[in-house]
Amino acid sequence: xxxxxxxxxxxxxxxxxxxxxxxxxxxxxxxxxxxxxxxxxxxxxxxxxxxxxxxxxxxxxxxxxxxxxxxxxxxxxxxxxxxxxxxxxxxxxxxxxxxxxxxxxxxxxxxxxxxxxxxxxxxxxxxxxxxxxxxxxxxxxxxxxxxxxxxxxxxxxxxxxxxxxxxxxxxxxxxxxxxxxxxxxxxxxxxxxxxxxxxxxxxxxxxxxxxxxxxxxxxxxxxxxxxxxxxxxxxxxxxxxxxxxxxxxxxxxxxxxxxxxxxxxxxxxxxxxxxxxxxxxxxxxxx
Amino acid sequence: xxxxxxxxxxxxxxxxxxxxxxxxxxxxxxxxxxxxxxxxxxxxxxxxxxxxxxxxxxxxxxxxxxxxxxxxxxxxxxxxxxxxxxxxxxxxxxxxxxxxxxxxxxxxxxxxxxxxxxxxxxxxxxxxxxxxxxxxxxxxxxxxxxxxxxxxxxxxxxxxxxxxxxxxxxxxxxxxxxxxxxxxxxxxxxxxxxxxxxxxxxxxxxxxxxxxxxxxxxxxxxxxxxxxxxxxxxxxxxxxxxxxxxxxxxxxxxxxxxxxxxxxxxxxxxxxxxxxxxxxxxxxxxx
Numbered sequence: 001x002x003x004x005x006x007x008x009x010x011x012x013x014x015x016x017x018x019x020x021x022x023x024x025x026x027x028x029x030x031x032x033x034x035x036x037x038x039x040x041x042x043x044x045x046x047x048x049x050x051x052x053x054x055x056x057x058x059x060x061x062x063x064x065x066x067x068x069x070x071x072x073x074x075x076x077x078x079x080x081x082x083x084x085x086x087x088x089x090x091x092x093x094x095x096x097x098x099x100x101x102x103x104x105x106x107x108x109x110x111x112x113x114x115x116x117x118x119x120x121x122x123x124x125x126x127x128x129x130x131x132x133x134x135x136x137x138x139x140x141x142x143x144x145x146x147x148x149x150x151x152x153x154x155x156x157x158x159x160x161x162x163x164x165x166x167x168x169x170x171x172x173x174x175x176x177x178x179x180x181x182x183x184x185x186x187x188x189x190x191x192x193x194x195x196x197x198x199x200x201x202x203x204x205x206x207x208x209x210x211x212x213x214x215x216x217x218x219x220x221x222x223x224x225x226x227x228x229x230x231x232x233x234x235x236x237x238x239x240x241x242x243x244x245x246x247x248x249x250x251x252x253x254x255x256x257x258x259x260x261x262x263x264x265x266x267x268x269x270x271x272x273x274x275x276x277x278x279x280x281x282x283x284x285x286x287x
Numbered sequence: 288x289x290x291x292x293x294x295x296x297x298x299x300x301x302x303x304x305x306x307x308x309x310x311x312x313x314x315x316x317x318x319x320x321x322x323x324x325x326x327x328x329x330x331x332x333x334x335x336x337x338x339x340x341x342x343x344x345x346x347x348x349x350x351x352x353x354x355x356x357x358x359x360x361x362x363x364x365x366x367x368x369x370x371x372x373x374x375x376x377x378x379x380x381x382x383x384x385x386x387x388x389x390x391x392x393x394x395x396x397x398x399x400x401x402x403x404x405x406x407x408x409x410x411x412x413x414x415x416x417x418x419x420x421x422x423x424x425x426x427x428x429x430x431x432x433x434x435x436x437x438x439x440x441x442x443x444x445x446x447x448x449x450x451x452x453x454x455x456x457x458x459x460x461x462x463x464x465x466x467x468x469x470x471x472x473x474x475x476x477x478x479x480x481x482x483x484x485x486x487x488x489x490x491x492x493x494x495x496x497x498x499x500x501x502x503x504x505x506x507x508x509x510x511x512x513x514x515x516x517x518x519x520x521x522x523x524x525x526x527x528x529x530x531x532x533x534x535x536x537x538x539x540x541x542x543x544x545x546x547x548x549x550x551x552x553x554x555x556x557x558x559x560x561x562x563x564x565x566x567x568x569x570x571x572x573x574x
Contacts (some may be wrong), residue, residue: 081365
């Protein structure tokens with residue numbers, strides 16, 4: 001999954017062919033500031049050397065941040081045998097706790113442990129949205145105009161014995177954007193908790209047939225129906241399924257049944273994309 | 288490049304997406320007995336973990352032989368961080384000399400050093416063809432019928448003080464099949480020598496425009512025209528060009544000019560394949 005926000009791109013996992021998918025979208029490799037790994041099975045990381053080279057060829061010189069479970073350094077060092085001499089630095093951030101929050105490129109990333117055969121994490125990506133600036137109140141409080149912009153950015157300002165804090169003039173935080181991505185896991189409480197409030201929930205749907213539940217439990221993967229139930233419980237508007245078993249030729253055959261569980265189910269396809277926007281709000285009239 | 292002969296498959300290099308190309312051809316991963324690497328730049332090897340997994344999923348348990356320049360063990364160990372626990376053994380054969388001949392799965396493989404920024408090899412793959420068995424001569428020499436088949440297979444047979452050698456009854460070796468593959472190199476004598484006698488010569492054609500010669504020399508790649516000249520000098524019937532610079536959108540635009548140098552030039556495309564057969568010979572009449 002690739003998220004693009006405010007000139008920065010973030011990638012979660014990069015299986016074989018990810019660089020081809022990005023190129024086909026006409027997207028650039030240069031603004032990829034962060035790559036998060038759910039875990040280190042090859043189908044989630046074997047496209048990583050290719051991405052590194054594509055980024056190198058893009059002229060990037062800014063450092064790249066990699067985030068992933070324990071083992072990150074070992075895996076990156078291993079794969080780097082075929083990508084020596086990159087023109088940018090790599091910053092490694094190994095996840096240690098069951099839940100970690102990281103600020104990256106203006107986005108708030110939450111990594112949460114899930115339940116697979118090896119340590120595996122899901123990720124929620126949030127773009128917060130500040131409250132509305134109350135100009136009337138700022139005037140009332142006789143806050144100088146030159147401070148308004150700094151207060152909107154969250155600064156606390158002290159001048160001539162007076163202190164202005166943002167909460168004086170900023171309304172409550174407005175609804176931002178949130179996307180949650182998880183794969184290669186059994187259903188967990190952590191997924192449910194983190195999926196809540198998401199505008200889009202992307203989840204593996206490994207098996208479609210009910211009799212595959214033993215496989216799902218054995219290999220620690222998720223049934224499509226389990227993903228739909230999670231989406232329903234989390235109260236999200238939309239679920240995209242992904243990571244189908246190679247034995248499934250036509251994932252669409254399960255859609256109808258899944259929509260009975262959760263109407264917002266969408267069978268994910270290669271190259272699918274969606275633009276999320278902040279909720280429209282009527283701007284208060286300026287006098 | 289994938290070669291299939293007599294139930295065995297051999298792969299030369301595996302860049303990103305090789306497993307997809309093989310699957311799209313409907314070919315199996317299970318009979319891949321040998322993978323040869325020209326060198327370890329990522330665009331030639333980043334599909335390797337995916338191939339290993341696809342082979343593991345195919346149910347293969349027979350060992351896999353890997354052949355490549357010095358560094359093979361280091362590279363394989365590095366990439367193996369994402370493919371632990373394979374159900375088959377891996378046999379490594381590091382190339383040390385400028386020219387090495389290796390027998391693999393009934394094929395004769397020649398690895399020859401070429402000239403790139405890192406140690407790089409080209410490969411010729413030959414399927415020898417024995418001479419015709421001369422039944423009349425075998426009868427003349429009173430060789431018992433029960434030995435005929437063993438003599439055809441090259442055995443030397445001693446019985447009751449008499450020794451029969453294959454050369455008594457086998458004609459001179461007939462023309463076999465030969466394919467030569469080389470990429471990521473300047474033109475070299477080694478390429479010319481090894482391409483001779485090939486039924487198919489596959490060679491990189493990195494740059495099409497004449498003014499790219501300095502790039503070709505600097506990055507140690509080959510011009511399309513240089514590949515065509517090599518093919519002409521080597522006297523092969525057919526040249527496939529491959530490994531185009533990403534800056535070339537329509538390789539076909541160079542075809543006409545290249546055919547003036549070497550008429551058997553073919554602009555290679557993803558998924559191209561060819562079936563080579565032994566030359567037809569009229570079977571001698573059996574009396």
